Amino acid sequence: MKLSETKTVFQNELSNLYSKSEIEELFSIFCENFLELSKIELRQNLNQSLSEIDSEKFSEAISELKMGKPFQQILGETEFYGMKFFINEHVLIPRPETEELLELAIQKVQDLRLKVKGLKILDIGTGSGIIPIVLKKHFPEAEVSAIDISESALEIAKRNANFHKTEINFIQKDYLNEKLDDIYDIIISNPPYIGIEENIEIEDSVKGFEPNIALFSPTSDALIFYRKIARDSTNHLSGNGTIFLEINQKLGKETLELFQHFPKAELLKDISGNDRMIFARKF
Ligand SMILES: C[S@@+](CC[C@H](N)C(=O)[O-])C[C@H]1O[C@@H](n2cnc3c(N)ncnc32)[C@H](O)[C@@H]1O
Numbered sequence: 001m002k003l004s005e006t007k008t009v010f011q012n013e014l015s016n017l018y019s020k021s022e023i024e025e026l027f028s029i030f031c032e033n034f035l036e037l038s039k040i041e042l043r044q045n046l047n048q049s050l051s052e053i054d055s056e057k058f059s060e061a062i063s064e065l066k067m068g069k070p071f072q073q074i075l076g077e078t079e080f081y082g083m084k085f086f087i088n089e090h091v092l093i094p095r096p097e098t099e100e101l102l103e104l105a106i107q108k109v110q111d112l113r114l115k116v117k118g119l120k121i122l123d124i125g126t127g128s129g130i131i132p133i134v135l136k137k138h139f140p141e142a143e144v145s146a147i148d149i150s151e152s153a154l155e156i157a158k159r160n161a162n163f164h165k166t167e168i169n170f171i172q173k174d175y176l177n178e179k180l181d182d183i184y185d186i187i188i189s190n191p192p193y194i195g196i197e198e199n200i201e202i203e204d205s206v207k208g209f210e211p212n213i214a215l216f217s218p219t220s221d222a223l224i225f226y227r228k229i230a231r232d233s234t235n236h237l238s239g240n241g242t243i244f245l246e247i248n249q250k251l252g253k254e255t256l257e258l259f260q261h262f263p264k265a266e267l268l269k270d271i272s273g274n275d276r277m278i279f280a281r282k283f
Pocket of ligand 1: 095098177215
């Protein structure tokens, strides 16, 4: 089969689920991954014939896409902060908002001229390990730790850390029910922050394919992780410590209130104008 014919099959089979431009984008993503063709090369090679193995890969991808499976899970990888990360059904697919959280943290460490050598950083709810890995890449002299309750998520995080040749101290822990063992200079987190009552607003492709433990607060209190982080900041955040949190856009004010005991605590918006991040510092 020719690539142009495969493209037509892609468009016909997926037209009920995705818009034309989304299908175009998906097709080019799979061509890049399966055939190593850039968008320009793809346009120039539409007459190319596909091997049987490649045709089979496209057919399987179409079947999985039709079931609503996210393309990142089909490929087993995604791009985040310009880097490749392995992912699977045990971890959240990294979101662009978390890139913004990292940009903020990196900028603040530089602006506040924090001493990076030995800077102790903790990521709570690390999932695929994107946060500690990006931070360690930027601040190789920092001591970076990351917690997750899920062994399966930590396996992926460790694979990503090895792939990027970064040394991270991964800790399997139920953050809500176990104590922290150390004092950190930076606590960063994108914890599960969707309240149980918001469940109906979440798309099936998210609920059905991404781990619920990564999405939803375990109780009716959507701020449960933030309350514990605010409490822990008393004994587990150093005197010149800072906190960076991704938050539920509907709970900006309520989340900020939890950090009012800090000399400085700010609620920041994401690029779409939604309340999305808390930055707090103890000095
Ligand atoms: C929203 S995901 C964030 C993943 C990753 N940091 C990111 O930004 O893509 C939240 C993570 O918290 C973890 N988690 C959920 N409950 C936890 C708990 N009680 N203790 C530690 N980690 C938990 C989940 O396994 C999941 O990986």
